[in-house]
Amino acid sequence: MVTWLARVLRSFGPALTGIGTALRSQPNLQIHLAATLAVTTLGLIQNLPTWKWGCLGLCIGLVWVAELLNTALEKLCDRITLERDEQIRQVKDMAAGAVLIACAVAVFMAFMIFL
Numbered sequence: 027m028v029t030w031l032a033r034v035l036r037s038f039g040p041a042l043t044g045i046g047t048a049l050r051s052q053p054n055l056q057i058h059l060a061a062t063l064a065v066t067t068l069g070l071i072q073n074l075p076t077w078k079w080g081c082l083g084l085c086i087g088l089v090w091v092a093e094l095l096n097t098a099l100e101k102l103c104d105r106i107t108l109e110r111d112e113q114i115r116q117v118k119d120m121a122a123g124a125v126l127i128a129c130a131v132a133v134f135m136a137f138m139i140f141l
């Protein structure tokens with residue numbers, strides 16, 4: 027049990043390092059961090075009910091997950107080739123599309139929650 031718990035906790039290290047690396051190198055993620063702090067502060071000021079906090083948390087998580095996976099895919103693509111490549115273009119465009127959808131849902135939900 028203790029060994030299992032230690033292994034689970036140890037796996038958090040690389041995950042947190044990955045988030046930190048992405049945060050330092052990606053201006054988009056820095057914008058997401060600022061937006062996360064802004065809506066959380068607004069939520070505290072408006073004293074949101076629990077269900078709205080749940081919606082807000084899901085939206086924030088959705089955007090962060092999409093952006094982190096997009097960043098990871100971009101890095102992987104650039105490792106494969108920096109030459110113009112149609113397949114790479116499609117992969118990067120699809121990943122960017124996922125971020126766009128996540129952000130659109132988050133903005134829509136923010137309007138629903140705060141207005």
Ligand SMILES: Nc1ncnc2c1ncn2[C@@H]1O[C@H](COP(=O)(O)OP(=O)(O)OP(=O)(O)O)[C@@H](O)[C@H]1O
Binds near residue numbers: 107108112
């Ligand atoms: N190797 C490539 N071959 C073909 N098209 C590419 C290639 N690399 C990038 N692109 C095109 O340029 C777009 C931007 O790619 P890039 O890697 O510069 O991402 P980015 O704009 O820096 O994204 P982010 O702002 O999330 O870091 C891609 O969506 C794709 O359409």
